[in-house]
Amino acid sequence: MKKNIKFFVLALMVSFLSIGVYKIFFEAPPLISESYQVPWQQDSMNPTAQLTSALEEKSELNFTEAAERTVNAVVHVKNVATTRQPRSLFDYYYGSGETQKAIRGAGSGVILSPDGLIVTNNHVIKGASELQVTLNNNKTYVAEVIGTSSQNDIALLKIDATNLDYLPFGDSDQIKVGEWVLAVGNPFNLTSTVTAGIVSAKARDLSGSDDQFQSFIQTDAAVNPGNSGGALVNTRGELIGINTAITSQTGSFVGYSFAIPSNNAKKIVEDLIEFGNVRKAVLGIRGTDLSSETAKQLEIEISQGFYIDGVDPKGGAYKAGLKKGDIIKSIDDIKIRKFADMTGYLSSKNPGETVTITYLRNNNERESKVTLDIFKVYQIEDIGLEVSEISEDQLQKYGASSGVVISKVLPNSFTKNDITGVLITKINDKEVYTIEDVKSIIKNKNPEEPMLVTFLTPKGQEKTYVFR
Template identity: 50%
Template sequence: MKKIASIVLFSALGGILTLGAYKLFLENPQIVIEKAVESKPNMVTASNTSRLIASTENTDFTVAAEKTLNAVVHVKNTSLKTVRDPFAELFYGQGSGIKQYSQIGTGSGVIISSDGYIITNNHVIKNATEIEVTLNNKKVYKAKMIGTDSTNDIALLKVEATNLPYIVFGDSNEIKVGEWVLAVGNPYNLTSTVTAGIVSAKGRDLKRNGNITDSFIQTDAAVNPGNSGGALVNTRGELVGINTAITSSTGSFIGYSFAVPSNIAKKVVEDLMEFGNVQKAILGVSGGELNNKAAENLDIDITEGFYIAGVADNSGAEKAGLKKEDIIVKLNNVKIATFADLQGFLRTKRPNETVAVTYLRNGKDYTVNVKLSKNEISKVSTLGLELKNLDKNELKKLDIANGVKITEISNKELMYYGVKKGFVIIAINNQKVNSVDDVNEMIATKTEGEVLRIEMLNLNGEIERYIFR
């Protein structure tokens, strides 16, 4: 009995000692840890996270989506391809080996007026013999081509309809890096689809077309095949870009997409409506982006801007006093950091408009007004030709609708085949030539090994065709 009592007593004493040790050494540190969790720095972090979550939740995309979904259309183009089978012609006679088949291409478009004007990408409807537009409500219309601009990859279509929903143009110069945007289009033949992202960069030059430079808006909104020609809109539902390209090794979206800025697209559309072609303005300067070497030679600290290497005679730039080694840093108070910035700005302007040019000379800032001019003459070294635009009276006199005149020729091969000064180039690879810029663009976009088929009007008013390899 005494043994049992001793065991119980020692057990009770052990329990008391264990509980005391727990209270003294273990429970108090736990309280300190709890206080640390509730310390002020952690509370601030939690508060910031809450504000971030609230900010994201308060960004409302529904208004922009509602404004744009019904104004973005599905565009289907049908083109006829001709295939020639030489073996069939050998056995069954000439002409028996020629077959035609239809090729279907799809993309997106944006209604920009209630009476049926639609903007899309040039590559969406290139070589189309028939264009069909399907609205979000499943109504189908035949579309008429109004005009195209291959440089900016923009095309303008028209359907015969009224009271259509449309998207208003926003100011693409005003959008900021980090701003929310929505991409609306028809990827993979799906009906109007909305994706969201932010503006990742502006004035992006992809150098995708040889010498032709673009000034794209870069976003991380998902864009896939079929989105081309669709809308890039801000959270107010205003059109700030036309989705045009993605960079991908797979052909599908992997993180970034690119859009033609709305200011460029709007100017192209207005020119196509008014003139039938794009009116391209030039400052009258040549050069490129300012680099470290040029900055060192000029003994300046900045490394951004457009470095003037030459000024064209009788140009607006020369008349305004711009000189070689001046550095253009702003146009109409818009920052010019790269060549793409300069090109992008000028593509929103027309000949005879005046712009305020801010430039650096000898370390000092100056601002002058420059009247923009039209590029009327161009030397195409690849062809050994100097070309000149034709005005309406000259076109009427020659009884042609388009073309550019050869004013000088140094290509001995062409001279051998009878090409002379005064000949008029009217088409290259079945695409009409309206200006000297068109010729430059078609030459610049020529792929390696591609054949150039040039149609010319000779001095007798006859069409001659030449092939360049």
């Protein structure tokens, strides 16, 4: 009996052992509904996680879709000069003869509408007798100039075509430093060239002058002669800038390129279509960038922002309660670190729009809504000067009771010197207080008579010149 029990126990153990071996070696392991891995070991231990990560990275850096969306909407713009080659002495004297065309320069452009509206740089088309636009499919059209802004380096063209691929403007305020971008254009007459880089900086000012449009997107995407006027797009194929300039001693790309932000370009294009010129919106303030040095001089604690040194009593900022000594920190939640940040954002706004200003006063943060004014200017073509109005407190600094200030020296100016900041107090012995005064005097002047202009420098030196 004991012997039988031993055999039974032994058989039972063998059975359990057999079942265990079968379970381990022949039956599929059970599914586990939840699992946990140490985060820094997950990629090295899980091949699937490695593959997923690699695919995500590859997808993020895949520019093919953005390039495909862009290349057909970027055109080759050729600046053509037309001349006549005399075949005889008669042709020479009477300006006849054989017509010859030569390419003076070339650049790029971006199609903005299916019916052929194109934006490019003004310096690409400057001085052209004829403009030829070649699409990515090699079709060539003669372009008409709709409008230009030399100060902003933007030109608007139109070709007679339909059903064209085009790029709508994106929101350049949303781009971030470090974001991938593509530059699409025609460098060195190489059509449909795509280069990649990142956004290196925003609101980059190259001029050092407050009266010029300077708020570029800086990138390290390769841009060379011929890229001017082409598209800067993000990885979604959205137009975020118009490639405009490079900084180089050789004239070719060395690592830095600059683009006009799309929000600014869009506003310029809309102004050229609606008004024929660009309307500038202003807060009605004067001031300076903050730095550690100026912060120390002003005895304030922060070193970034825009310090208000004066407020126009007729301007929107004055009506909103801003004062001298206030420090602007942001506009519509756009951080203001320096003057270029502010001018760049305001250049995308229209006169009459309202913006929200966040500023510091006595180290206390405040907020005000400011209605933007229009920056009034007038160009005196006869002497090649642009003038704007000036506030009463600024006039007092000159020791003058009247005057308009020279805001820009035009290419056809009577002087090659930079005389911006000089006042014009009288024209033909009549005092001028506003732009309308200047317009009225010049309009009613006899074209045969000379024009007398009285200038007053910031140092109080007054001189009258006669222009015939």
